[in-house]
Amino acid sequence: MGRRKTIYDIAELANTSPSAVSAVLNGSWEKRRISRDTANRVMAVAEEHGYERNIQASLLRRSRSNIVGMVIPKYDDRYFGMIAERFEQLARDRGLFPVITCTQRDGDLEARAARELVSYQVDTIIATGATDPDRITEICRAAGVVSINLDLPGSAAPTVISDNRGGAKELTALLLRTCNETAQGRPMMFVGGRPSDANTSARIDGFLEAHAEAGIDVPDDLILACGYAGEKAFAALDAFRGPEPAGLFVNSTISLEGVVRWLKKNGRLDDGSTRFACFDWDPFAALIPGNVGMARQDVPRMLDAVFQVLEDGGKPGDTVLVPCILEYCNDTTAG
Amino acid sequence: MGRRKTIYDIAELANTSPSAVSAVLNGSWEKRRISRDTANRVMAVAEEHGYERNIQASLLRRSRSNIVGMVIPKYDDRYFGMIAERFEQLARDRGLFPVITCTQRDGDLEARAARELVSYQVDTIIATGATDPDRITEICRAAGVVSINLDLPGSAAPTVISDNRGGAKELTALLLRTCNETAQGRPMMFVGGRPSDANTSARIDGFLEAHAEAGIDVPDDLILACGYAGEKAFAALDAFRGPEPAGLFVNSTISLEGVVRWLKKNGRLDDGSTRFACFDWDPFAALIPGNVGMARQDVPRMLDAVFQVLEDGGKPGDTVLVPCILEYCNDTTAG
DNA sequence: TAACCATGCTCAATCGGTTGCGCAACAATG
DNA sequence: CATTGTTGCGCAACCGATTGAGCATGGTTA
Structure with missing residues (x-):
């Protein structure tokens, strides 16, 4: 032809x-x-x-490319899926061309992807849930590309992030209330995430704060920040030898996959006898027996904030904190 | 700077x-x-x-761009999320640059996106679950871009697709077996999807075939192909006035979101009293009481096939049929 | 009639890599 | 010494669109 x-x-x-x-x-x-x-x-x-x-030829001559890149850890997850979808839509609404790249929570892949996006002359990179946001920012800075952090804070670029501490605190409080009769002042268990990860650490803070306000002490061994992957959560629960926890705070739906597999294996799933709450939102996970609530991150507001920062030109250190939405599951009432 | x-x-x-x-x-x-x-x-x-x-400048001179585009209906869905993630990985492994674009099952958006990808000099477009694959193929043909259909068959380009008929038949047979005691020869109900959509129609065929083999007649009004969206499924069930169906065959997890909301509203969810099966796979949906099985599309094999076709240079009309994996849920046994 | 302006268009340089071709320097061979 | 080959490199055209500058043409004003 x-x-x-x-x-x-x-x-x-x-x-x-x-x-x-x-x-x-x-x-x-x-x-x-x-x-x-x-x-x-x-x-x-x-x-x-x-x-x-031929946009290549056109861009070669123009100075701005109107391409916005996004680096994201996974697609196969409702939270990140929603982020990707919303990002594309908002970018298109503004006449920009969105390019998303998935980096499997791997710092080296993130850097490679960022460099690749720079090669494609993106004007902007949104680093979402990056394990090392400042590394991406540095690559962008060297190339004169604007960068914004989403979902994980970095010190070198403006950041938009959920109120992890506040959301975790509220969610923990709900879990404590719902477990009140059975738990009798015993602490909950925290499962999933990486302690080095700022979100996990903020959620642990919220988890502990809620316990403190209820006058409950949390021993260190109840904090199972064993990584995000489902298998890791499964293995950590399986290896746990302490006294039975009164309820579980699960740090993400990815970890929850392992947690429910473990509950199922131990026959504690179908009757909902083990209460748990989960940070992040998934419509099906919300229906699993025993799930008392989920902290849904407000993706639309987060992405509105990202584009707002883009348009206003944020400075490094600027942080927008977006509140989570507490979703009550399985007839948990607010009271 | x-x-x-x-x-x-x-x-x-x-x-x-x-x-x-x-x-x-x-x-x-x-x-x-x-x-x-x-x-x-x-x-x-x-x-x-x-x-x-500067890749733009480089590509301007070279003839091949090594960019592979994918048009996909949604990210916010485990099936398409897995497709996107796997596609990226396989493309990268081959030294290609993947660009994915999400088009919300909207034919016009699909065409716009395809044209945009062509502008960016992609070598190839994978049209995934496109409502009108042949339109995309035509845009590609005019521009000398290779195109492949994934997940929906088109006549104008090679196609890789799940064995929807076979998978639906197997899944329906499982549902019939599990409902055997309560159903007593009554037919199941089919919920979700568009009758004009080739996948939906193939699944309806499989659904009917399984009934025929069991000697059960299916009246037309039990086929509720009301669209994919959760709300549509919810509304269709709410409006249904016929005799109570013995079990539900749900055409996708997206529709399932509406179905479970409806079951919940009618208090039939938590005890698992209404049995259902669902085409597509979601790890949390698999755990919902009453779910007897899911037909999981074999995403890794589908994408391997796509790249195989790409490398071998398939012809229009070529079709690769990938079997589904039947996942038994909630202790349904194979027998 | 000269000076000036508006209209409608074209020329040619430019963006940053890529690549066919050719040139200079030197070595090896007949 | 003439011829041929090898090594190492640079010139300049080219990819396709954009854009500052400029050139006719015709009309208006002093």
């Missing part, structure tokens, strides 16, 4: 110059004083021949 | 020519007989100054 059509082909077919074609097709024709006649002629020819602009 | 560094800057700094820099940095330097000395010098200087190649 023949070569792709270029503005030169269209110019010849429409009996005018490449400059005129370019002006017509990128909308600057009125400013460049091309007559409506010529414009119509060019547009008709372009349409007829299925012309598509 | 200064302009981005170019090969011209690096050439000057390394005291050589731009051609040599280009050759060194894209790996063709041995072929172009640049000495190891010069190469090392150039690489050191590039490293030191954090040089990143």
Whole structure:
């Protein structure tokens, strides 16, 4: 099949110059004083021949690319899936071209991906849940690319993040209330996440605060920050030898997959006898017996905030804290 | 901050020519007989100054772009999330640059996205679950871009697709077996999807076939192909006035969200009294009481097949059918 | 009639890599 | 010494769109 059509082909077919074609097709024709006649002629020819602009060539000449990159740990997760979907939509609404790259929570992959995005001349990189946000920011800085952190705080770029501490505290309080009759002042167990991860550590703070306010002491061995992966949570629970915890605070739906597998294996799932709460939201997880509540991160507000920061030009250190939405599950009431 | 560094800057700094820099940095330097000395010098200087190649400029000159585009209906769904994640990984393994675009099951958006990808000089577009695959193929054809259909069959490009009929038949048979005592020869209900959608129609075929083999007749009004969205399934069930169905075949996890909301509202969820089966897979949905099984589409095999077709150069009409994996839920046994 | 302006268009340089071709220097061979 | 080959490198055209500058043409004003 023949070569792709270029503005030169269209110019010849429409009996005018490449400059005129370019002006017509990128909308600057009125400013460049091309007559409506010529414009119509060019547009008709372009349409007829299925012309598509070569953005590479266009961007090479322009200074801004209007490409916004996002680095995200996973797609296969409702939280990150929603982020990706919303990001695309908001970017498109603003006439930007979104490119998302999935990096499996691997710092080296994140850096590679960021460099790759820079090569593609992105104007901006949103680093979502990056294990090392400042490394990405540094790559961006060297290339003159704006960067924003989402879901994990970095010191080198503006950050938009959930109120992890507040959300975890509220959720823990709910869990304590619901377990009140059975627990009798015993502490809950915290499962999943990495202690080095700022979100996990903020949630542990909230978890402990809620216990403190209820006058309950939490021994260290009840904090199982064993990693996010489901298998890790499963293994950590399996290896736990202390006294039976009164209820579980699960740090993410990814970890929850392992937790429910473990509960199922031990026959404690179907009757809902083991109460748990989970940070993050999943519509099906919400229906699992024993789940008393989920802290849903407010993805729409978070992404609105990201684009707000983008438009206002945030400074390193700026942090937008977005409250979580507490979802009551399985007829837990607020009281 | 200064302009981005170019090969011209690096050439000057390394005291050589731009051609040599280009050759060194894209790996063709041995072929172009640049000495190891010069190469090392150039690489050191590039490293030191954090040089990143401008891919736009590079692609403008080269003929192949190595960009593979994917059009996908949603991210916020485990099935499509897995597809996206796997696609990225396989593309990267092959040295390609994946760009995914989410089009919300909207034909016009799909076409716009395809055109946009063409503008970005993609070599290939994988149209996943597109409502109108042939339209995308036509856009690709006009631009000399290879296209492949995934998850929905098109006549104009090679297709990789689940064995929807077979999977639905097996799943329906499982549902019939599990409902045997209570159903006493009564038919199941089919919920969700669009009848115009080839997957839905193949699954309806499988659903009916399984009933036929069990000698059970299915009246038309038990086929509620009301659209995929959860609310639609909810509304359709709410509006249904016929005799109570003996069990539900749900056409996707998206529809299932509505189905379980409806079951919950009617107090039939927690005791698992209403049996259902669902096409597609979700780890949490698998644990919902009453769920007897899920037909899990074999995402890894599907994507392996896609890249296989890409490498072998498939023809329009070629179809790879990938079997589903039947997952038994809630202690349903195979027997 | 000269000076000036508006209109409608085109020219040619430019963005940053890539690549066919050729040139200089030197070694090896006849 | 003439010819041929090898090594190492640089020149300049090119990819396709954008854009500052400029050039006719025709109309208006002093």
